[in-house]
Amino acid sequence: MKRKLIAAIGVAGMLVSIAACGDDGDDKKKSGADGFKGETLTLWAMDGSTPDQWTKDVKAEFEKKTGAKLKLEVQQWNGIQQKLTAALSEENPPDVFEIGNTQTAAYAKSGGLADLSDLKESVGSDWTESINKSTVVDGKQYAAPWFVLNRVVLYNKKVWADAGIKKTPKTRDEFYAALKKIGQKTDAEPIYLPGQNWYHFVGLVIGEGGELVKKDGDKYVSNLDDPKVAKAAETYKKFQALSKAPKNKDEATPQQAEVFAKGKTGAFIGMSWEAATAVKANKKIEKDIGYFTIPGPTADKPEGVFLGGSNLAVAATSKKQELAKEFLKIALSDKFEGQLAKESGVIPNKKALESNLKGNAAAEAAAPAASGGGITPLIPEWAAVENEPNPIKGYLTAVMNGDSPADAAKKVEGEFNKRLSQKQ
């Protein structure tokens, strides 16, 4: 009896492996509008990037137009670089994949991305210049800009009302005073800000007009000892001191939105979609969530923000280059790019499409800061810095724990420089 079962499992296993192999054999070279019948385009999108309706509609349109099938595989951010490197070296890489804007340059240099300059010419003439910057390396277009997103303050209206605060703050000082007041008047934690929300820190650095790296001869080195960076770190520390959040963790452990969902937190700095996370953890929080732009030094200058975002790239070794471009043309068309902005509240790749954000409270709060936003240095060496243990996180924790920014900078300088000078 048992033997039979095992034999059956064994046979099943062989069938599975055969099926898995058989899947990939159908990438014949074809071209022309309707010549893609029977092909399957594999798309790797990151977790959270493809809202349901958008995915459904794009898929339908793509399959109708080309006759090919679209296979979407959702990937986790954790460990994605290693996984992507491996996948790009394979016989059958994902044909189109989403890639973080801070990591695009490194992959472009590695030879894994197809040149999309002709796509830029045909559909990308009006891509927003600042968003498209991350996709261009040595004058060539290695990916198509997809969307960017910046952080806002998500706050608990009820907590703020309990503390007697009527208006959302417009300056950094007002923001601090409001949080202080929450601390005094309520039993809520004024803000949840862990020590390693380094994206927010990058925003602060951009707000100060600082740079994380500088050129030393022909290579890049740490610029963390710059006074502007130090000033950003001090600002971070000042606000972090109001939080009980761990100094050596980032915003994902525990998920800050889930802490916020408890209703005992005044505010946190996060992405607009984190509201959904909070609501998922606690339905009752929904009506209390409000958004405002992260206040900057003066009322007319919002805080600097990190414009995190994603590009869509085509694998250089994909055998379906034409089909991949067809897909990009559809996915990035005004219709679907607009729909994406509307559904996800992300900033689309064209100025003209930003009207889709109207009425989205979170997106409207994000918008004023976006124009002053920036990104990590757009150099191929940067991707290595983001690998764990990220030296910038180490720097932040050191500062939060009482080191002077200068000492903290010295502490992580070696690791930071090592990453920047890593052989490619």
Add this chain to the structure above:
Amino acid sequence: MTVQTERPPSGPPEVVKSGGGRNGAPRTPRARAGALAPYLLLLPALVATLVFLGWPLVNNGILSFQNLNMRQVILHLTEWNGIDNYKEVLKSEDFWRVTGRSIVFTAINVVLIMVLGTLIGLLLAKLGSKMRRLLLFGLVLAWAMPVIAGTTVYQWLFAQRYGVVNWVLAKIGFSSMADYDWFGGQYSTFFVIITLIVWQSIPFVAINLYAATTTIPKELYEAASLDGAGAWKQFTSVTLPFLRPFLYATTFLEVIWVFKALAQVYAINKGGPDRLTEILPVYAYIEGSGNQHYGMGSAIAMLTIIIMLFLTAYHLRIVLKQEEDA
């Protein structure tokens, strides 16, 4: 699983005569039958090991002499760089610090695991059948817990906020522990990691040790008690000698398992804070895969193997000698 379902047709009578331990059996002339037989029996295992372990190992060695990063992997490039990777690793202070830390880390864990595991194994033998079943059940639960799940739960138990450990400590009077950050310091992080590894490893030692004690022939105890030996004397003259080979072998296993404990250490705090809890495999992983510096990672892996050989050389020598004597 299927191989053990058949039972002997009848209980063989001469069983009792045994008791000479593992190596006491005399040679028989039958061993001469077919000089090739042992090689044929060993052949499948040998081939499998050579192909699926030997080859990756050799390949790993080859990679360690290459400059192998993101670009080279993606484009299938082979860029030899001689012994550069080794030079860089051996020159780096980090590597030696991590090596020292790994050895101390392994020693602490293995001592704890072996001492506690042995005591619990003996306790199992002493317990009544109901209690034994209960404790065995508990041990097996811990053992069966997937490594990923185990580390996740431990991270929670020791979380600064919402962590059960801090909550309990605060309740029983250590109010300063209410917000204690276990992952903020090197030693406290190691404390959590060691607790986790010891917790995961004891069941193997304890259960197997208990199983081994059940194979100690009762007559040995009877003989000992006829000679007037007390409980302690019985333990030192019968139990311990009988279990000694087992204890050696288990210690050896635990040394290599703890030394290689990449998943637990990495998952608990990613080798942090400030890379202070990295042990060799974690270091190899972070420098290699994590940093996409694969050639370097391979070099560290090779060095890790060499260091492990040093650590276990003593045991291997004992084995060599034993087999010679046999």
Add this chain to the structure above:
Amino acid sequence: MKRSWFGRVWPNVIAVILFIGFVFPVYWMFATAFKPTGDIISEDPVWIPFNFTFEHFKTAVDADHFGQMVINSVTVTVLAVVFSLVLGLFSAFALARMRFKGRRGFIIGFMLAQMAPWEVMVISIYMIVRDAEMLNSLVPLTLFYMVMVLPFTILTLRGFVAAVPRELEESAMVDGCTRMQAFRRVILPLLAPGLMSTSLFGFITAWNEFPIALLLNKDAEAKTLPAWLPSFQTVYGDDWGATMAASSIFAIPILLLFVFLQRRAVAGLTDGAVKG
């Protein structure tokens, strides 16, 4: 021999304390899996999930390709364990019962094999499998897992084979059994405890392995369960409830296997030499 009250009680007291210590983290996993999300992250721990929910289990099981992953994991694990037991038994028998040139070398060789740091050889393994065009297949995983547990199986079984009294085997052969029959009828049953612990070990190792599986089998259809466990920690929040529910489901086969094997093993013991 009579023991004092104290002497009878303390082992039980310690056993209970140990039981709690070993079980608690596991209990916490199961308990969390049954708690509503709001009770999971909580200022005061919710010790017992009175607000019982199956929601997390539903989330866990509803994951894409869950059924396929179960089939894949079971296939790979069972085949790896069975193959390693068969190969291991051959080798163990040769090493324990036969004298031949190079025997010592084999033993040391398998001991060295046992030390192999698989975790840090992942990239090397990956490149071999990739270049052999065997990615997204269950065959390489099965074979690698088999070899991963093979040295342990061989060395452990060798001890068990050696512990079987040779006289037993001989008397069986005197009774007219061939060597093979003697092995099957007499030795094999006595090896039950050894087979139990090696197959359990093999099962746990193969079932839990993830660094290699994650890199080799990236296609949805070819994934094994370790790819499923962390899939509930998404940008929309770490769904700890679902993660723990998945972990619970993941742990259950090993628990069942142990219960099953333990009964066998005990039966083997009582039938065998020990009781006489």
